[in-house]
Amino acid sequence: MTCALKNLKGCIPNKEKRRFHTMGLHKPIAYLNKAVKSDLIIVDGLVGDLNFEEGGNPVQMDRIILGFDPVLVDSYVANLMGYDEKEIPYIKIAEQIGVGNCIASKEQVNELNENNNTQKIPYSREIEKLSKYVKEKDACSACYGSLIHALARLDEKGILRRLKTKLFIGQGYKGIKGEGIGVGNCTRGFTQNVQGCPPTAKDILEVLEKNL
Ligand code: SF4
Known part of the structure; x- marks a missing residue:
């Protein structure tokens, strides 16, 4: 995942980047963030x-994310993309060596400027x-993007x-009852939500x- 921690590779020369790859990437990325x-x-x-x-394969998410802790930001973005932070070793290594802390609760995220x-x-x-x-009816791009990432993770596995169940998503399903899995608060009327x-x-x- 290319986000806050891995992005710091932009601060090192190409020769060093190649060395990072020979060292397996995860540990060097975590320690680079300890140094910088x-x-x-x-x-x-x-x-x-x-x-x-x-x-x-662009996936629209319509978000700008701001934070002060690269481990917190990366763990949050990992969740947005359907990964657990434990699946991305450099995030956990960075946490263990004191670079920052993984997200522990949704209350740590303040959402501003709701986007529909x-x-x-x-x-x-x-x-x-x-x-x-x-089955989509007027889904917000961020909601639809989350669903696409979730389906991609299932595909990877x-x-x-x-x-076998159809998935329903979008503002067009507000107040509608139905059989199947609804994604997002707009589809509360479905048997699963x-x-x-x-x-x-x-x-x-x-x-x-x-x-x-
Ligand atoms: S639950 Fe509905 S309003 Fe909320 S993001 Fe999804 S589609 Fe948009």
């Missing part, structure tokens, strides 16, 4: 990518493939095909995995 402190972290989370830092933008950028072929599991406005991909994943 970040005072303020600003994450451009408007449009990230599903699986590659240089793009190809339902306009979306065109889907890549990969995103289109994931979207076939979804090779278990997406086991998902992932709460949140928007929910994180990790929250969505937890519910989906129970339905495989």
Whole structure:
């Protein structure tokens, strides 16, 4: 995941970057953050990518994230993308050596300027493939992005095909009752619901995995 901790690789020369790779990346990234402190972290989370830092499968999230602790920021972003911080070793190593602390509660995040933008950028072929599991009606881009990340994580684990239930998402389902899994507070009327406005991909994943 390319976010606050890994971003500091931009402060070292190419030769050193190659050495980081030979050392397995995780430990050097954590220790680089012990040596070079970040005072303020600003994450451009408007449009990230599903699986590659240089793009190809853009996922719109419409967020700018600000924080002072790179471990907290990275653990929060990991959850937004459907990962547990334990799955990304350098986050835990950085926490163990005192760079910062992983997110412990949702109360640590202040959400400002609620965004109900339902306009979306065109889907890549990969995103289109994931979207076939979804029935969408006016979903906010951040909500839809969380769902796409959750489906991508299931796909990475090779278990997406086991998902037989349709997923419903969007403001157009407000007040509507139905069978299936609803994603986000707008779909509270469905037999199962992932709460949140928007929910994180990790929250969505937890519910989906129970339905495989
Ligand atoms: S739950 Fe919130 S974020 Fe999701 S579609 Fe409804 S209003 Fe938008």
